[in-house]
Amino acid sequence: xxxxxxxxxxxxxxxxxxxxxxxxxxxxxxxxxxxxxxxxxxxxxxxxxxxxxxxxxxxxxxxxxxxxxxxxxxxxxxxxxxxxxxxxxxxxxxxxxxxxxxxxxxxxxxxxxxxxxxxxxxxxxxxxxxxxxxxxxxxxxxxxxxxxxxxxxxxxxxxxxxxxxxxxxxxxxxxxxxxxxxxxxxxxxxxxxxxxxxxxxxxxxxxxxxxxxxxxxxxxxxxxxxxxxxxxxxxxxxxxxxxxxxxxxxxxx
Ligand code: NAD
Numbered sequence: 001x002x003x004x005x006x007x008x009x010x011x012x013x014x015x016x017x018x019x020x021x022x023x024x025x026x027x028x029x030x031x032x033x034x035x036x037x038x039x040x041x042x043x044x045x046x047x048x049x050x051x052x053x054x055x056x057x058x059x060x061x062x063x064x065x066x067x068x069x070x071x072x073x074x075x076x077x078x079x080x081x082x083x084x085x086x087x088x089x090x091x092x093x094x095x096x097x098x099x100x101x102x103x104x105x106x107x108x109x110x111x112x113x114x115x116x117x118x119x120x121x122x123x124x125x126x127x128x129x130x131x132x133x134x135x136x137x138x139x140x141x142x143x144x145x146x147x148x149x150x151x152x153x154x155x156x157x158x159x160x161x162x163x164x165x166x167x168x169x170x171x172x173x174x175x176x177x178x179x180x181x182x183x184x185x186x187x188x189x190x191x192x193x194x195x196x197x198x199x200x201x202x203x204x205x206x207x208x209x210x211x212x213x214x215x216x217x218x219x220x221x222x223x224x225x226x227x228x229x230x231x232x233x234x235x236x237x238x239x240x241x242x243x244x245x246x247x248x249x250x251x252x253x
Contacts (some may be wrong), residue, residue: 006056
């Protein structure tokens with residue numbers, strides 16, 4: 001009997017942080033992975049690391065908020081790895097500021113990457129899932145969706161992703177596709193390191209302070225999120241759809 005073709009996953013914003021950990025984990029789970037990122041060189045480096053661990057991965061440069069870049073990237077992934085049937089919308093940025101100081105550009109940039117980006121990527125990939133009569137979509141929300149000082153743009157985008165996910169679950173369920181959201185709490189990554197720098201608190205101090213407020217008394221690690229993604233992507237998780245899983249060391253981080 002011929003070998004079944006491998007499942008192909010696209011992870012956006014996968015050059016580093018949560019995305020890179022997720023790409024590594026899905027490769028360990030046996031999927032072939034497209035490491036998509038704005039930063040093509042870093043994406044290729046992450047893909048190379050996966051390959052040295054025995055996985056199959058390609059690095060792809062694309063801005064998820066650019067329609068043509070997204071269409072081109074998905075076509076390239078389908079050509080080089082096979083049609084993608086797993087999509088992890090992870091690419092993200094922050095442009096924090098109190099509302100009265102928030103610039104139009106800060107609002108638009110955050111909406112562009114998180115919301116428009118997830119929309120464009122999902123629209124470009126979904127037909128491969130529909131053709132295969134199977135698919136998995138995982139969107140990265142955040143505990144900030146519940147409201148967070150200085151993040152009117154980011155919390156709005158992350159709450160929006162929850163609504164987006166639930167609608168995907170309803171529209172695509174009959175094609176064997178599930179869509180779920182992961183809402184991380186505080187995770188040690190370059191993104192949170194930049195926040196510590198911006199507010200002028202040494203990183204170790206910042207982590208310690210944040211950990212104190214988390215019921216399990218530690219900062220989240222990128223692999224904590226990769227673990228949750230792996231669960232949603234698993235073929236045995238097909239009856240779980242439209243859900244938001246807070247991975248925050250407590251009810252809400
Ligand atoms: P990170 O900043 O370390 O990595 C984000 C990656 O996304 C980078 O490699 C960056 O180049 C890429 N990216 C940014 N804009 C892009 C674009 N337009 N197109 C393609 N790629 C782009 O962030 P992280 O901490 O790993 O966060 C990953 C996701 O998890 C984000 O959506 C973030 O909002 C979410 N999240 C993070 C935390 C946390 O505490 N770190 C908490 C909740 C949610």
